[in-house]
Amino acid sequence: MTQSAPHREYTDRVATGSLPYQSCDGCLSAVFPPRVICPFCGATDLSWRESAGLGTVYSASVIAPRDAEPYSVVLVDLDERFRIMSTVVDLPARDVRIGMRVRAGVDPDGPTGPRVVFTPEEREAAS
Numbered sequence: 279m280t281q282s283a284p285h286r287e288y289t290d291r292v293a294t295g296s297l298p299y300q301s302c303d304g305c306l307s308a309v310f311p312p313r314v315i316c317p318f319c320g321a322t323d324l325s326w327r328e329s330a331g332l333g334t335v336y337s338a339s340v341i342a343p344r345d346a347e348p349y350s351v352v353l354v355d356l357d358e359r360f361r362i363m364s365t366v367v368d369l370p371a372r373d374v375r376i377g378m379r380v381r382a383g384v385d386p387d388g389p390t391g392p393r394v395v396f397t398p399e400e401r402e403a404a405s
């Protein structure tokens with residue numbers, strides 16, 4: 279199968295509940311968002327992997343629409359060494375902190391279809 283539509287492949291995989299990314303067979307870099315060519319070495323052999331979904335908030339901001347609840351926009355660095363733009367749910371947007379550990383999940387009812395969202399990971403430390 280050729281990777282003529284990496285983004286389509288990505289959204290199909292998200293719809294099944296995973297956080298997919300690509301790994302370059304040439305230089306072993308994690309590649310995200312999905313591409314046809316590795317941005318680091320130019321190789322075209324990119325393999326799909328599934329992230330464990332654990333990461334750290336790299337940056338966070340609050341969006342406050344006039345007619346809706348405020349929500350966070352975050353950049354999360356996944357442990358597999360790629361970065362994704364997303365949002366943190368189950369937590370007031372103003373409480374999202376840089377450096378916070380988060381876990382990925384899939385929101386099946388995103389504005390444009392299933393999307394990856396994050397929830398705070400802290401609470402698991404108590405168990």
Ligand SMILES: [Zn+2]
Pocket residue numbers: 302303304305306307316317318319320321
């Ligand atoms: Zn590469």
